[in-house]
Amino acid sequence: MxxxxxxxxxxxxxxxxxxxxxxxxxxxxxxxxxxxxxxxxxxxxxxxxxxxxxxxxxxxxxxxxxxxxxxxxxxxxxxxxxxxxxxxxxxxxxxxxxxxxxxxxxxxxxxxxxxxxxxxxxxxxxxxxxxxxxxxxxxxxxxxxxxxxxxxxxxxxxxxxxxxxxxxxxxxAIGENKHAVGQSAVESFMRITNVMVPGRRFVVFGYGWCGRGVAQYLRALGGKVAVVDTDELKAFEAALDGFRVGTPQDFAAWGDVFITATGRPDVLGYDIVENMHDGAILANIGHFPWEIDVAALRARQTGSTEIVDAVERIDLPNGNHVILIANGRMFNLAGREPKGNxxxxxxxxxxxxxxxxxxxxxxxxxxxxxxxxxxxxxxxxxxxxxxxxxxxxx
Known part of the structure; x- marks a missing residue:
């Protein structure tokens, strides 16, 4: 064109x-x-x-x-x-x-x-x-x-x-971050991966306004949702909102899909990834492509395969693999057929x-x-x- x-x-x-x-x-x-x-x-x-x-x-x-x-x-x-x-x-x-x-x-x-x-x-x-x-x-x-x-x-x-x-x-925060990012993240995840939300186990990193929205919309569609946040007050709020709350290691083996929404670097490191089950999916909805430590992941990978645009299989030394969405970039805008909020x-x-x-x-x-x-x-x-x-x- x-x-x-x-x-x-x-x-x-x-x-x-x-x-x-x-x-x-x-x-x-x-x-x-x-x-x-x-x-x-x-x-x-x-x-x-x-x-x-x-x-x-x-x-x-x-x-x-x-x-x-x-x-x-x-x-x-x-x-x-x-x-x-x-x-x-x-x-x-x-x-x-x-x-x-x-x-x-x-x-x-x-x-x-x-x-x-x-x-x-x-x-x-x-x-x-x-x-x-x-x-x-x-x-x-x-x-x-x-x-x-x-x-x-x-x-x-x-x-x-x-x-x-x-x-x-x-x-x-209310109109765009909670409701629009929440809706956009879930819709984009479904469109990019074509996997089912109901019954699937999601771990959301961060319970700021964006994280609140992502967790809420995932649960509304039948997802089982856990929240990780180092701020005690936000973790408390998430618990009272009915979500499971804990540390990254608490949910590493439990989660099927891990979504970062913190604005902070390296919140999802390799020490967490290596304890995930085979086929776990990693995705970031934060602005910078730094929340998932992609560099550490690639330094240890034994192989990688692009399955379709924005969906990549990464093989790990322990014999498992994970799926990385949009190379760790904001997947509702950097993923396939981006729509955004x-x-x-x-x-x-x-x-x-x-x-x-x-x-x-x-x-x-x-x-x-x-x-x-x-x-x-x-x-x-x-x-x-x-x-x-x-x-x-x-």
Missing amino acids: DTDDHAEQGRARVAWIRSRMSLLAAARDELAGTRPFAGHRIGMSLHVEPKTAVLLETLAAGGAEIVGTGNFGSTQNDVVAYLNTLPGVTIHGAREDTAEQHAGNIAKVLDAGPDMILDNGADLAAGLVERGSAHTILGGTEETTSGGDRLRSELAGSIPFPVIVINDSLLK SIESMDLGFLLQTFSLERVATQAATLPPGAQPVPDDIDRTIARRMLANLHAAS
Whole structure:
């Protein structure tokens, strides 16, 4: 398929998604009148799929010039081709990019000299600090918990501009992380593996908002679910919600499927994998491909076979094998036929992005530097709009 065909395919897919994102449609009309992003260049690092395209169309309607790239392993080429037909929008990257090529794409975004950032995993923020050019940025947003954690740990004190962490929003936590990620993870698991959920034993690592959703939706379809979380309060909550709770080793031999949703590196190590039963399935729904220690797994494997796209058999020295989904990347976007979170949930989540970026563009001087939550008035405005949509549809 050539570039023009890719662009037309992307255009058609985006048109369908756009037709279901009424919150962004209303915002697009508002921003076309106020143009708060006029004169601003937004550097973006975000999963590039059709819902993201509707967000970028909305920002462009508000006057923004956009230079961006996707996240490693999840970029959808037809959407990139379509976005690159839009005036003032330049998107780098492809689904096939290696980790090194992805790093080069991040560099291209920073080379373009943005004065605002729309970040995912704090890759742009980290690049700005490394270059010593963080002082050139007015402000920005961060989509994920993983990125918020980086901003508050390794990058703490190094960010002189405000970064609104979208995942700090309770509205997003409930609407997108719990319900949309939960639904998306289970639907994607079923589609990629074609195995049955009812009666199967699942171990969910992490009982944050995403982990809650994954556990809830698996159980709703008849799965037997155990939860691992090192935070005593979250483990307590999971226990009272009716899930089995314990350590990774408690469930290593019990589980059929292991899904990580923590935002933390190496939570599922080889010491756990070697105690799993033959044919256990490993999958990650967190942002970074680091929650499953894939490097340690590959260092010890005696063989591997790609069964179908995003499904790989890895043979172990003890004679067993495990199945690795999407090479440890976020499988609802990096797996086969990626769909990601539901359209309506991303309509809500990307409206949070839009209004938070508008707040930065118009009132950055009133915001403190560094990571911070979505302003309460933005959360409540969007909650009212979402409730109005739900009432209209009922």
